[in-house]
Amino acid sequence: MADSLLFGHVERDPCGTVSDTAPAPQHPEVHPEPNFDSVHRFSAWLERSGKAEATVDAYHTDVADLVRAYAPRPVEELISLLNETIEAERQQKPPPTPGGGT
Numbered sequence: 001m002a003d004s005l006l007f008g009h010v011e012r013d014p015c016g017t018v019s020d021t022a023p024a025p026q027h028p029e030v031h032p033e034p035n036f037d038s039v040h041r042f043s044a045w046l047e048r049s050g051k052a053e054a055t056v057d058a059y060h061t062d063v064a065d066l067v068r069a070y071a072p073r074p075v076e077e078l079i080s081l082l083n084e085t086i087e088a089e090r091q092q093k094p095p096p097t098p099g100g101g102t
Contacts, residue, residue, distance in 0.1 A: 046052040 043052070046055055
């Protein structure tokens with residue numbers, strides 16, 4: 001009680017040392033943990049704004065699309081796809097001129 005009368009705002013740290021300075025207010029997105037980087041702050045902002053679930057769903061959809069695009073396929077399917085692509089390109093290009101002249 002006497003400490004508070006002498007110093008105004010008094011705090012004791014875990015070791016019992018008296019401090020007469022008020023703790024500095026922290027920004028709400030600042031976290032005391034050292035690993036709380038910009039990714040964590042962005043994630044916290046998404047949570048507060050109610051957009052986290054939609055963002056996670058969109059991420060999962062994007063990952064699923066990538067997996068489908070790069071997933072191994074049977075050789076027969078790849079050969080037929082390659083043949084179709086080659087044939088489509090042949091139909092779009094004009095035939096070469098004799099002698100390669102312009």
